[in-house]
Every structure is written in C-alpha cells, then in structure tokens.
Amino acid sequence: MNLYEYQAKEIFAKYDIPTPRGKVVDGRSDLQKAFEIIGKDKFGMVKSQVLTGGRGKAGGIKAVDTLDQGLDAMQGLIGMKIKGFPVERVLVEERLKIKNEYFISITLDPEESLPVLLISPKGGMDIEEVAGEYPEAIGEYVIKLQADLPSFAMIELVKNLGFQRQLWGDLINITSKLYRAFCEKEATLIEINPLIETVDGKLIAADGRLNVDDNALFRQPDVSEYKQEFKDMVLKGKGVDYVDLDSGEVGVLCVGAGMTMLTMDLVAHLGSKARCFLDMSHGVNPAGFKAALDLLASEPDIKYVLVNMFGGLTRMDEIAKSILEAIDKFDGKFTKPMVLRLQGTNADKGQEIMREAGYQVCSELEDLLDRFKEMLREEK
C-alpha cells in the first residue's frame, strides 16, 4: 500500500524525523486551522495529495502568502486531475527557507534480496535524471539485515558524497530513524525527497513517501488505518486485486495476475487499451464479482468488459454462477458490453450456464479476441 505524503509524514513524526508544520485539509474550516498552526509569517505551501511523481511540474503545488490565496489554491487543486489521479485533499504546510535539497531512500534490492540505502546531495525534483547523468552523486549501501546502520560506514558514505562535516550528525541520525521505520513498518520503500537544509542549518523532510508491504498489513495496525482511503485496498479486502491504469477503455477481468497482464497486452495489440486490471484470484464468489462489476459500472471511461478465465482449481460453473448472481444484484441490468471466455475445469458447464442466461461465451482465446474485435467495430 502506497501512502499519501501526509500519511507518510505522520509516520515520520512518530520516529522523530523532522517534518514541516502543517495539516491535511479538504475544506475551508480545516484550512483556517492549518493557518493557525503554521502562523502567518510562514504561510504557506498548498500541496495536492496524489500518488504520483512530478506533481510540482504538473502544477499540483502552490506557494501562497495569505489565507485568501490559500483558499484559492485549495479550491483550484481539489477536484483537479494530476496524471489521471483526482486530488481529494491538500497538505498545507509552512514555507521553508531552502539552502540545499538532498535525497534519502531505502528500498528493496530484488537482486540481492536485501534493503538498499540510496543517498544523494543532489535531491529535489529530478532525482531520476541525476541517477542517469551523475551516478557518482548517488551513494548506495546494501544493508545486510542488521538491526542498526553501522555508523562508520555511514560516515564514509556521506563523506565521500561531499556532504559538509557539520551535517553528518543530523544526516546519519535521520537515516537511522528512516531505516528503523523501514524495518518496523515493513516498508518496501521509504523516501525523503527533498530533505531540505534550511538557511539556518536544519534538516527537514519536505516530502515523504512510504510504501508498506500489503502482506504485512495484518500486523501493522497504524498503517492499516489508512486502508479505507484507497479503492484498491477496499477491493483487495473482497478478494479482488485491482490496478487502475489511468487511461483506456476496457475493463479486464481474469483469474491470476499473469493471465490478466497477458490479456491486457493482447487488448493493446488489437489497438485498444485496458483501463483497469481486475484479478479475481481470491474473490471467486458473488460478493467478489459484485465488487468488481460495481467498479466496472461506476468508472465512466470503461466502455467494454473483457472476461478471460482459465480455471485450474477455480471451477468455471462456480464462476458463471457467481457472475450471474452479481449481475442479478444490478436488477439484471449490467449494461456495458461484455465478451467472455471460460476455459479449464468444468468449462462446459460454465459456458452452458452463461448461454442459458443469454450471454455468448468463447472457449478459445483466439475466438475471444475475434469477438472483442467485432465488438469494437460495432460500437465505433
């Protein structure tokens, strides 16, 4: 689960990692409170809360001087879409007087199966470009599952990167806290970019990212509290793995992630594009399908539904019954055009059940793609 900036910062604060003063806001009265917390001298930055990079360049961050300007900025940002992500809230924070911008990140290195620390004196918006152009400006340290970061190795690291001596202490201190949060919160990524050095020499996490392992949420109560705010996590609770693909016109519904991904590719080869990915692996029951169909029905961009199932252990007659039961809950009116393929265990029975209910079903992948092509032609 990828947390919003304000949530990541709430966790940072629990580890005494310094963050700017501020408050998450979705309305006028909260904004007033944020103004009071920050004080009018340092007011303020208004930052849209979206799970995508590059929001600054996309106009998602505004600097303001007065409460009125803050209100304008908030109203302009909420409801705006940044790279397809709608802005529902803004984080209003104090304005920092910036001297330098740094970067610290801990993530998992899949090759080593170990956490890896990345740290750079060239932080800020274009860290990916820095990584490409000046790889020597990013220090890398593979952490060998120790409880704490070894301080001598850390001193070597920041020294070699050219950090000024008076910053070493604070920098290593923040890095250690970040590593502790990474381990304790079972993160897959924890990042501060930029870590700001203010003109008076303080280090403050001006932005924060925290991605927590979904599989560990059962033992991470404080992170789990954020679950309700994410559509995909709510669906996951019903056994449906959902990925929003930001643009496209087809809802792809399969059993198994590999199957879903391949089906998306085949849709793309036919000149169309999947809008979302729904893997029913853990939700083969009427409630799971109801949740999936609700989503497909509610998303206006989705014009077609493509169901491609190859059942091993999942029985196709059960799938067919579940789909029909879910459709029944729409008063029998799930109106988006749909093509279906049911193959594998009990495919004959499943196909018969769907046909009796008036749906056309394919058994071969090629037929499904042909029928999908036909559907695109008819509708366009």
Add this chain to the structure above:
Amino acid sequence: MSILVDKDTRVAVQGITGRQGSFHTRLMLEEGTNIVAGVVPGKGGQIFEGIPVYDTILEARLKQDINASIGFIPPPFAAQSILDAIDAGLEVVVSITDGIPIHDMLKVKDELKDKRTYLIGPNTPGLITPRQAKLGIMPSKAFKPGCIGVISRSGSLSYEVCDELSKANLGQSTVVGVGGDSIPGTTFADLIPLFEADSETKGIAIVGEIGGVAEEKAAKIIKEFCSKPVVALMGGESAPPGKAMGHAGAIVTRGKGTFKSKVEAFRDAGVRVVHKPKDLVQALNSLLSAHR
C-alpha cells in the same frame, strides 16, 4: 528423467490436516506422489490417508527418510515453516502460501545463502513431474509427461501454456512455478542449468513477465550454458511503468525489469519471444524439429 522431483522423491506435507492441505494431499497422491509424512504441530501420532503425522519436520525427517516438503501454511507462520524445512536439510521445499510478508522472506533468503535447498515459491502453484510427482496445487489434467521443461512466474498462465503444449503432444519433463512474489526462492537462472543437464528435456519454455530481473539473469545463463532451444512467453508489454500489477514481483524498478530490457536480453541469448500461448507451442515445435 526430470528435474528436482520424480516418483522416488520422499515428500512431507506441512499442514496436512488443514482444509487446503488435506484436499491437495489427496490430489497429489492421485498423481503418484510419494508422500511419506505429514507435519502438524500438536497432531503428531495421527494418521491421515495412511500417512503418519508428526509434530515437527525435524521429527518427520528422523523417522522417515524425507527429502522434500510442501507447505500449506497461513501467511503469518509460513516463513517459519520454510525455515524449519531448510533447517531439516531438505533438498526441495515448496511454499504455496500467497501473502508472506516481504520482510519475513528477507530472513528466509538470508538463511538460504549457504544451503543446498531449492525453495520453490512462495506464492506458486508448485512443481510437477507429470504422472510421477506433484508438489503443488495445479490441475493435473493440463499436464502430460514429455520433453519440455517449463518455468513460470504465473500460475494461471502456466496452466494454459501446459494445456496447449499437452494438446499439441508436447508433454513436459518438469514444470516449475517460481511464484509471483518479488523475493522468490529459486529463480529461472537456478533452473536453466538443471534442465540443460536433464537428458529427457529437449526444449525449455519460459513464462515471464515485467518486474524484477529474473528474465535478464536467465538470459545470461542461457547464453553461456544452454544448448537446448528456449522459447519465452512474455507478459506486461502494455503495463505502465511503476505500477505493481498484482504480482508484487512485477514492479518496474530502477530502469531494469522493463518489458523491453527482458525481450532484448532474451533475443540476445537466442531465445524466441512470443505473445500468445499458441505461438509458444508453434515456436517450440519448429525449433525442436530444426534441432533434431
């Protein structure tokens, strides 16, 4: 011949009396698997389907000459059960469990470093040498004995691919699901040399996807060591970068792991890359006849 498991593999089932464990134990027995022990803490001394049950895997190992295990264990306890099986010195350890916390797997990988154990999974349907041994939950019907070695990150796609292969009379020597997690035990690169050394395997099918570097590493090994024809079915071409597509493993990280980098690595190693299960069968067929 085959790789990793055959009719003589002596298997312990961890969690044999649970809902999933008992169901799949019966199906594994039907496939011919030589299951000699079950392990369920607190249920030692019971008999399940004629199989003695022990409290710990170490006890099972002492009383029965087991060399492989498969675990049906809920996520919070799965890593510990894997560590127990590694500790017991088993050669093949299969973990079906979907949802093991990643930080638990870091510890498992650390433990595996100086061991000879092949951990298959987690989050895998397991592995099967058709009609000899099935340590897994895949539908037996899709598989048939033969000469193709299959390795896959996706369960559902491996069923479809093997079903197509079987229908085209290309049976399988051994089919291994390495699992969809970002931290898998055994990887493609570990398995290629085993198939290369197996006299029965004539061709290799890889079912790969975006994310991680398993395909790139496999390509390197293939280029250096593999004389047999290899075809890869690749998924995730249309996936936007930076999105996790259900499989945690399919996260595009730090410029590596993209569809393009995988396809290029495979092509450079002489691996034919295809987009549909049917094309994979065709490609293997033509390569095999050219190879003879």
